[in-house]
Amino acid sequence: MIGSLLYILPAGGYSGGANSVVQEVSGFLAMGIHARIAVDEKNFASFSNAYASLPSVASNLHSYLGEASLSKLLAQYDNVVMTVATSVPAVISAWEKLSTESRPRLFYYIQDYEPLFFHKGTPEWHAARRSYEYPLIMQGFAKTDWICETVQRNHGLTVSRVKASIDHSVYFPLLNIKRTDTVIRVTAMIRPSTPRRAPRRTCRIMNRIADELGAQVSVHTFGCTVNELREAGLKLNAEVTHHGRLTREQVANLLRRTDLFLDLSDFQAFGRTGLEAMACGAVPIVTAFGGTNEYIVQGANGLATDVRYDEQILADVRAFCSLPESSRKSMYLNAINTAAKYSVTAACASILSVFLSG
Amino acid sequence: MSRKHHGHLDAFDGTIVSGWAYAEGMGYCTVDIFLDGRLVGRALADQYRADLKHANIGNGCCAFHFQIPEHALTGYPQTLSARHAGANQELIGSPIRVIGPPATVPPPAITSQLIRNAAFSNIINAAGPVTLGINKIAPGIWLEASRNAIGSATFTCSHFDGFQFSRLGNITPGIRVQAPIDGAHIRLFMELNLPDFVVLGPLTATFAIDRRGTDAPPEVKLGFGTVADGKFCGVWSRTIKRVIAGIQEHSFLIEPYVLQKLKEDYSAKRKPVTIFDIKGRFDIALSALHLLIGRTYSSHRDSIVAAFEDSIVAEQWEAIGTPKINNCTPPRDTAWAIDTVLDVPEIVVPVFNATKSVLDCLLSIFSKTDIPYLLTVVDDGSFPETSAAIHKAIGNSPWCRIITGQNEGYTVAINKAVKSSVGSTIVILNSDTVVTSGWLTGLLRCLRSDSKVGLAGPLSNAASWQSIPEVKDKMGWAVNRLPADASPDNMAEHLRLVSKPAYPEVPVLNGFCLAVKREVFDVIGVFDELAFPMGYGEENDFCLRAADAGYTLRVADDVYVYHHKSKSFGAKRRSSLSDRANKVLTHRYGAARMNGLSKQMEKCGPLNDLRHTVQAAMERAGHRGEE
Numbered sequence: 001m002i003g004s005l006l007y008i009l010p011a012g013g014y015s016g017g018a019n020s021v022v023q024e025v026s027g028f029l030a031m032g033i034h035a036r037i038a039v040d041e042k043n044f045a046s047f048s049n050a051y052a053s054l055p056s057v058a059s060n061l062h063s064y065l066g067e068a069s070l071s072k073l074l075a076q077y078d079n080v081v082m083t084v085a086t087s088v089p090a091v092i093s094a095w096e097k098l099s100t101e102s103r104p105r106l107f108y109y110i111q112d113y114e115p116l117f118f119h120k121g122t123p124e125w126h127a128a129r130r131s132y133e134y135p136l137i138m139q140g141f142a143k144t145d146w147i148c149e150t151v152q153r154n155h156g157l158t159v160s161r162v163k164a165s166i167d168h169s170v171y172f173p174l175l176n177i178k179r180t181d182t183v184i185r186v187t188a189m190i191r192p193s194t195p196r197r198a199p200r201r202t203c204r205i206m207n208r209i210a211d212e213l214g215a216q217v218s219v220h221t222f223g224c225t226v227n228e229l230r231e232a233g234l235k236l237n238a239e240v241t242h243h244g245r246l247t248r249e250q251v252a253n254l255l256r257r258t259d260l261f262l263d264l265s266d267f268q269a270f271g272r273t274g275l276e277a278m279a280c281g282a283v284p285i286v287t288a289f290g291g292t293n294e295y296i297v298q299g300a301n302g303l304a305t306d307v308r309y310d311e312q313i314l315a316d317v318r319a320f321c322s323l324p325e326s327s328r329k330s331m332y333l334n335a336i337n338t339a340a341k342y343s344v345t346a347a348c349a350s351i352l353s354v355f356l357s358g
Numbered sequence: 359m360s361r362k363h364h365g366h367l368d369a370f371d372g373t374i375v376s377g378w379a380y381a382e383g384m385g386y387c388t389v390d391i392f393l394d395g396r397l398v399g400r401a402l403a404d405q406y407r408a409d410l411k412h413a414n415i416g417n418g419c420c421a422f423h424f425q426i427p428e429h430a431l432t433g434y435p436q437t438l439s440a441r442h443a444g445a446n447q448e449l450i451g452s453p454i455r456v457i458g459p460p461a462t463v464p465p466p467a468i469t470s471q472l473i474r475n476a477a478f479s480n481i482i483n484a485a486g487p488v489t490l491g492i493n494k495i496a497p498g499i500w501l502e503a504s505r506n507a508i509g510s511a512t513f514t515c516s517h518f519d520g521f522q523f524s525r526l527g528n529i530t531p532g533i534r535v536q537a538p539i540d541g542a543h544i545r546l547f548m549e550l551n552l553p554d555f556v557v558l559g560p561l562t563a564t565f566a567i568d569r570r571g572t573d574a575p576p577e578v579k580l581g582f583g584t585v586a587d588g589k590f591c592g593v594w595s596r597t598i599k600r601v602i603a604g605i606q607e608h609s610f611l612i613e614p615y616v617l618q619k620l621k622e623d624y625s626a627k628r629k630p631v632t633i634f635d636i637k638g639r640f641d642i643a644l645s646a647l648h649l650l651i652g653r654t655y656s657s658h659r660d661s662i663v664a665a666f667e668d669s670i671v672a673e674q675w676e677a678i679g680t681p682k683i684n685n686c687t688p689p690r691d692t693a694w695a696i697d698t699v700l701d702v703p704e705i706v707v708p709v710f711n712a713t714k715s716v717l718d719c720l721l722s723i724f725s726k727t728d729i730p731y732l733l734t735v736v737d738d739g740s741f742p743e744t745s746a747a748i749h750k751a752i753g754n755s756p757w758c759r760i761i762t763g764q765n766e767g768y769t770v771a772i773n774k775a776v777k778s779s780v781g782s783t784i785v786i787l788n789s790d791t792v793v794t795s796g797w798l799t800g801l802l803r804c805l806r807s808d809s810k811v812g813l814a815g816p817l818s819n820a821a822s823w824q825s826i827p828e829v830k831d832k833m834g835w836a837v838n839r840l841p842a843d844a845s846p847d848n849m850a851e852h853l854r855l856v857s858k859p860a861y862p863e864v865p866v867l868n869g870f871c872l873a874v875k876r877e878v879f880d881v882i883g884v885f886d887e888l889a890f891p892m893g894y895g896e897e898n899d900f901c902l903r904a905a906d907a908g909y910t911l912r913v914a915d916d917v918y919v920y921h922h923k924s925k926s927f928g929a930k931r932r933s934s935l936s937d938r939a940n941k942v943l944t945h946r947y948g949a950a951r952m953n954g955l956s957k958q959m960e961k962c963g964p965l966n967d968l969r970h971t972v973q974a975a976m977e978r979a980g981h982r983g984e985e
Contacts, residue, residue: 113678115674115678116670116671116674116675116678117670118670119669119670119673120670120673120674150678153678154678195667195668195669195670195671196667196668196670196671198666198667198668199667200402200404200405200667201667203405204404204405204406204419205406207405207406207407207408208406208418208419211406211408211411211418230373230374230423230425231425233374233401233402233405233422233423233424233425234405234423235376235405235423237408266666266667266668266671266672266675267666267671267675289675298742298746299741299742299743299745299746300742300743303742308665308666310417310419315762318763318764319739319742319745319762322739322764322765323741323742327741
């Protein structure tokens with residue numbers, strides 16, 4: 001129908017973007033499409049470990065090192081999808097080395113607006129910006145209006161809109177394990193190594209919630225080791241239970257027991273974990289900056305908040321905690337309902353339509 | 359330790375040094391950590407500690423923890439010192455002698471420092487040079503320099519609202535000006551958007567400066583004035599003689615005449631401007647200027663630390679063209695900017711759900727109130743849809759505030775508003791009411807009819823003894839639904855036509871709409887929230903206490919406010935609350951006095967006469983059926 005398909009993903013795995021590619025490749029495989037992922041040699045071991053539980057993907061990975069090896073790989077496929085901004089120039093350079101007839105069609109799955117990952121003026125920043133500036137060679141697609149509009153506005157590249165997906169075989173609700181007492185379980189992810197994920201704010205707010213709401217809540221964090229917290233000068237109160245680094249199955253298990261999930265990142269292009277929390281039956285409070293309005297219906301299935309204001313975040317948490325049980329239950333169900341719309345099949349179909357139209 | 363800087367070095371556990379640092383009126387402090395006099399790192403004091411909050415130090419978010427790099431510890435006694443960065447002042451408890459585990463790895467060069475959230479550090483050079491004369495740097499913003507090649511200016515904010523009442527929109531600090539030569543003089547002009555509403559009382563101008571570098575402190579002057587034909591005419595200014603290093607917040611009081619003068623000049627075709635006049639050798643960044651109603655604005659202090667955490671995001675967010683945030687509820691201040699009483703009435707509307715009624719009520723206030731007022735909505739733990747609707751209805755109107763909180767009951771909600779109110783008269787208005795044209799003017803007229811009057815209330819369709827045309831029906835208190843072809847305003851008009859205001863004195867007033875002079879609260883205190891937490895009875899208790907203190911209570915018999923009648927509780931719960939309240943009141947004031955109230959109200963001649971007249975007028979007008 002569309003020929004073979006290769007995703008170039010030079011990353012170590014575990015991130016929302018990598019998860020997304022992996023589950024969509026699984027979806028394509030299930031549809032009978034020959035789809036593979038290529039990881040650069042540096043990240044290969046880490047990536048293989050991260051997705052060891054998905055043998056159909058993990059056992060079929062390609063690895064590449066340098067332009068020649070990448071060119072050789074590109075020539076074997078009909079369609080190639082780039083997924084990381086900083087790698088786009090290298091992929092295009094490798095593609096240009098091929099003869100016209102052996103060049104695959106190039107697509108760019110823009111999962112974030114990556115200039116926001118680097119200081120202005122740095123080589124990485126320039127590379128990230130350049131990745132959007134090959135309109136004649138590649139076609140872009142993205143899963144939120146925010147990404148499409150931001151790229152279009154700043155670089156003139158037309159980006160097609162596709163659907164996002166979450167892995168419902170991992171992220172699913174189990175309402176019978178939700179606590180029946182009045183204690184509200186609040187969970188957040190802390191990633192000290194990524195400032196845009198606002199680890200200091202998250203730590204500060206979780207400590208405040210534990211202190212100010214006391215016995216009304218049970219506060220949980222995950223996403224890094226205790227040592228990583230220490231190195232970043234972060235300290236969680238004794239009342240906060242820190243679960244360390246978790247696999248995605250463990251994350252899902254924690255989210256299933258969660259009532260309120262906080263993602264206090266400065267911005268989120270999509271905010272996958274927020275949606276995964278919804279799929280597990282938790283209500284998210286997420287940053288209002290970026291593309292979270294893709295799935296948040298304010299007050300109905302979650303809350304988008306101006307994360308720059310601690311007091312605003314706490315007011316939203318208090319507001320949720322003071323809701324009657326019946327209203328909270330209705331929000332859990334709305335959240336599950338919203339997340340249910342993000343299936344792998346629907347996402348794959350929307351991406352296929354880009355390939356067919358390209 | 360200077361007056362403004364506070365802090366303490368609390369502990370060192372072998373690898374991690376902990377403490378806190380706080381400076382009044384400034385953002386999160388940065389603490390420099392030294393070992394044997396050598397800088398080993400920098401910690402941001404932005405973390406929460408309950409003990410600091412309980413000790414009333416900032417809001418508790420000024421703790422720091424810092425892991426000393428392994429290579430810096432020798433295994434021998436060393437001097438550990440923690441100092442306020444910029445001010446270079448030792449924290450209390452510092453320095454201390456420490457022994458850490460010996461280094462196990464060869465020491466790498468110290469190149470990284472823990473700076474993660476320095477609010478202004480994101481503004482990097484994308485600057486244009488500043489040349490002699492006028493340099494336009496953005497629409498409505500220009501610089502005037504005293505000589506050529508004086509320095510550079512960076513502008514990172516696409517919208518700079520010189521009259522910014524709302525914190526929303528102030529996404530990043532806006533301007534950085536560098537003049538690395540001695541004797542530089544730069545004047546920064548920004549067009550000022552004057553508000554189109556009446557501002558009563560003084561204003562406070564608040565802005566932040568981040569001064570970098572170690573040169574002699576420059577001088578910064580903030581002023582307001584007008585520009586016409588290229589000439590600036592100053593109206594008001596204040597000078598900061600020495601701008602210290604680091605981030606600092608400045609506030610200046612501006613008397614109302616300044617704004618008045620600017621408005622007059624504006625109508626005379628002169629362009630109002632804000633001016634920052636900077637002299638010396640400098641490298642400073644200026645935040646957006648906030649002009650806020652009132653003498654002080656302590657709640658604004660937090661805004662200086664309200665920022666993106668990642669400096670990369672802060673640096674670029676606005677530039678990528680999506681400065682607006684999505685559909686979240688905007689943060690609103692819950693404190694008025696004023697610490698004195700303003701000569702304006704303050705309307706207090708406690709809300710608990712019932713979105714439609716609340717919106718009807720707010721809309722009627724906005725459209726039917728013809729004099730300046732302040733509005734306080736107390737959201738007593740409503741569901742998010744109601745909260746969102748209130749925020750949307752109120753928008754960014756600076757004369758309105760919303761107090762939010764958990765559901766604590768009607769009486770607690772109104773007391774919360776009364777305690778933080780600043781209006782000269784407090785008008786407590788139920789959220790299931792619809793006010794009519796001229797209602798507030800009428801209530802104030804009644805309240806001011808005599809110096810002894812402390813409380814006044816209007817007539818209504820459903821307000822017990824203040825109901826017209828019927829007080830009671832076979833079900834109890836009458837609700838007097840409006841005829842199908844009549845609106846609350848029609849009723850108010852009928853009333854105005856037939857009423858000859860007598861402002862009859864009564865022993866109690868219904869609490870659905872109650873205007874109270876501020877001095878009454880000063881004398882007898884607020885409503886009794888312990889005895890009547892959910893409402894019902896609190897207004898009778900308050901009225902009786904006011905009467906005992908010598909105040910009179912009068913009905914504004916030319917004012918009509920429509921009352922949907924109690925949406926918050928079901929009939930059964932209402933009856934139970936009412937019975938309980940009656941028991942408390944009887945116990946407090948005696949059965950004789952309580953029974954006497956009804957008799958007095960029944961015999962109130964002017965009200966009885968008015969009821970007959972209104973009834974007759976309605977019949978004459980030929981109103982049909984009930985709604």
